[in-house]
Each structure stands twice: as C-alpha cells, then as structure tokens.
Amino acid sequence: MADRIYVTYTPTGAPGSFHTAIHYERTSLSGELIKHVVVEATPEFGELGGVSVE
Numbered sequence: 001m002a003d004r005i006y007v008t009y010t011p012t013g014a015p016g017s018f019h020t021a022i023h024y025e026r027t028s029l030s031g032e033l034i035k036h037v038v039v040e041a042t043p044e045f046g047e048l049g050g051v052s053v054e
Contacts, residue, residue, distance in 0.1 A: 003027060 004025040009018045019041070026035040 004023070004027075006023050008021050008023065010021075011018050021041065022039040024035075024037045024039070025033055028034050
C-alpha cells in the first residue's frame, strides 16, 4: 500500500484564522499503519484557496 501525505485545516478561535498541519503516514505491505508524523504550522489568517475561512 502507498504512503499518504495530506493537509488538514482547522479553524481557530480567532475570526478568519486557521491552523495548518501536514500529515505523513507510512504503511506496511499489508496496509498496516506503522508511522504517522504530523508537521505543525503556525495559525494563518486570510483566505484558503480563494474561499473565505470565516
């Protein structure tokens, strides 16, 4: 099974801001998750992909 990389965006308590995290998951050949790493980023303000996050 292939490894996965994905991003999550979570609204924070401040209006118009969000928290970004990059996730990396490594899996075994049988599909079992063997490692999950999260790279945290500081809160961002503004728009997300041209769409307001408010």
